[in-house]
Amino acid sequence: MALMSISAAADTRTSGLPEVADPSRVAPKDARELSRLFFDQLAVLEEGTPEYSYARSTLIEMNMSLVRYAAGRFRSRGAEEMEDIVQVGMIGLIKAIDRFELTREVEFTSFAIPYIVGEIKRFFRDTTWAVHVPRRLQEARVQLARATEELRSRLGRTPTVRELSELMSLPEEEVREARLAANGYNSSSLDAAIGGSEEGESSLQDFIGAEDQALGLVEDFHALAPLIAELDERDRQIIHMRFVEELTQAQIGEHLGVSQMHVSRLLSRTLARLREGMLTHR
Template identity: 60%
Template sequence: MPVESVEGEQTTFRPADSVVSADSSRPAERSRGEAVGLPWIEEADQVAPVDARELSKLFFERLRTLERGSPDHTYTRDTLIEMNLTLVHYVAGRYRNRGNGQLEDLVQVGTIGLIKAIDRFDVSRGCEFVSFAVPCILGEIKRHFRDTSWAVHVPRRLQELRGELVKAQERLASVLGREPTVKELAADLAVAEEEVLEGVVAANGYAAGSLDAPQDPGEAADTYRKGRSLADAMGAPDPAIEVFEHLHALAPLLAELDERERRIIEMRFGQEMTQAEIGTAMGLSQVHVSRLLSQTLARLRRGLRTRE
């Protein structure tokens, strides 16, 4: 095999029986290469792309004759992965400036695509492995972006529908000279109008804005508002929300009270009647009403604590 230069270093590819090394790990590698009937490659991940293409053909031919999971199969498969890592770096490098993850993350994701390509590649079909592997690697990286770039998690079906909607909107807008309607989008994509509406709503979860981001200066009416963030303009918490939460939690507990207890609670807190007025309406003394009210409120408190 020839000697190739990779990033200024010399990497030699020789038949296994010509390798002599003092490294105790290399005789095992040499014997594995001899057992499989393939050359031993000292540093498979440093193989030049031209040599990797030719060597891959040889390794794929041998791989399909080996039993899956055997040591020989593992050696051949692992060497194929290492030799073709340059494909992963090439594809991942095209997306390094997408701003969603480091290059190392994309290489890891792309390597999964490479492994899938190696396991699925059929050398008998006569096509080049590079032509088969690159779409697999690219698909895995695009899937990574699709699953991680959304600010809010939505089903994959809606993520894909969003992309189709964007393309359909641009295409129809150029033809119609205006923004397409939901009905027109549904007809163009051959889907129901409800699906289009669902996709439009789901698209709102693609990106999230920061509450600390300054307001748009173009929309500000004065200098004071221009320096304010969105959170500053949102107002104070609504106390009615807390009341609603309490009522929602109390609803099943109130349903467990008897008729008299529920009537006392309704007159006291719903109609804001005094205990004396409640007693007059129900034919009870004010002291009796006070006792019943205290007992009922204690039961409700215990029930709330138990549920919490």
């Protein structure tokens, strides 16, 4: 760890954490090891303190390479737009850091990349519409394009609204709305060819990335619902505030009148119970 210097004596400002001279230049392998140490301390530090701010900002800088890696998938964009992509990716990184907990028992890199790429994809989705279209219809339009192509290949003709409705599990009226919403889009379908090359044609989907594997979590969400229903009211309230309202543990503690550490213990216990229930379901 040549790029890192550790104080000989523990600095009370950093709660004993190593002082990283230039976090943005820490090698990825070292960043993974250090991140676990910083996340471990972040869980017990009080938000708003200098120690907490130091740990959080160091984590952000150490893991900026994840943003550059994710942004590299969009190299075909111009330099000016790439700068926007990196800035948007940083938002995803910060969200991942604020929501990550070691109790998840996954590597932070595996947890953070979907957040970073998700923010970038959301950026493309929200900036490529000529007129304002509700988010629900924006997403339905993409689903409609894929369903139409699938049925056209399968049936050898343009599918009917009813056939699309059955495949998409949407009411026919929403399928019609999605078709109308497509008129507000100012670029090609994600799957439409946008140019040729010696290797063949490419589609916008090739530049945005692979199909979102998170779609496979739908079944898990259905399995999770009854498990959450079995929790007592306080545990459900904590889960709701943490993952729906996206409050920090300190904010939850203030709302419930307990310490941040107590919230952390309750949350860890509840998540472990839900995880065990999910594994049993599988």
